Amino acid sequence: MATLFNFEMKATDGKARTGVIQTPRGEIRTPAFMPVGTAATVKAMMPESVRATGADILLGNTYHLMLRPTAERIDRLGGLHKFMNWERPILTDSGGFQVMSLAGLRKLTEKGVTFKSHIDGSRHELTPERSMEIQRLLGSDIVMCFDECPALPADRDRIAESMRLSMRWAERSREAFGDRPGHALFGIQQGGLERDFREESAEALKAIGFDGYAVGGLAVGEGQEAMFGCLDFAPDMLPEDKPRYLMGVGKPDDIVGAVARGIDMMDCVLPSRSGRTGQAFTRYGVVNIKNARHQDDPRPLDEQCSCPACSNYSRAYLHHVFRSNEMISGMLLTWHNLHYFQEIMGGMREAIAAGTFEAWQKDFHDTRAQGDI
């Protein structure tokens, strides 16, 4: 019987690793970037287009889907993969982070969190047990523990108290998840930027035992320097033979820096969200296509990019459709950004496998510094 869920390390280069996570719905090449499909869609993209950019796995959200159309309805309709026509792996976040960032009238207790829907004001409750049930109903392949992610900056007492609550919730999540071959449960390390709390959290998670381990509690306003400072020690505390997932990251240089510090998986709304606002990420830096200087420019966004936007359209055209608020504008730029993010991931996988990751990083940063964008 094929192994139902396992992480096969192929090569390392310094702290960076490259490998493959085998799942019943297909393999995930690491380091991996997960496009965010919050409400059962990667906004402005057909699923086959998302696949064409090179994505092996998508992220879905417990919070959004429990409110609309509800997990029970998706279950009755055959589960999230069928519902959104994406048959490859899906990782779902557990809802706590989105409650704190989106919902109203929240009440946090040891049991869980109650809140008012940002959609219609109805009241809801999320607990570790309910989050596990929702993610089971959705049919996601990688389930995240229900946790609490404190906003930074926060004092040490607050961070310790929040981390310890999350570790008790991790225990309850593991208990409620049960034994589900072919489905993985990932624990989430908390502890802010504090080395001792990160250590305590890692020890607690390892004692429970998970199929993968996320570094949570970052990309919440601490800035890249502080985040990298934490990533200089936090991932090393997690089991080296399991996938390490940095939640919510990030800009291209955040992603490269995280992989260099031992991270295997990441997710971020940036490429899709900024694609819809006209912000394009290229190897030379960021291009704001709505800027008037592009209105007569016949060149593609990025001469070296093979995506549909760069292969078939000029900057002048992209500028026009954004200025006219045409639907194709967000489609083309989202496709380009996701394609570019996957190109970065593919480049890193190859470089790590070849032992040339240092040189690859130098080229990545040097190219970004030059060039007329």
Ligand SMILES: CNc1nc2cc3c(=O)[nH]c(N)nc3c(CCO)c2[nH]1
């Ligand atoms: C954009 N920054 C960010 N930091 C995060 C931190 C966390 C976290 O600590 N826990 C959970 N469950 N999710 C998180 C998420 C949502 C991931 O898309 C985060 N997203």
Ligand SMILES: [Zn+2]
């Ligand atoms: Zn492109």
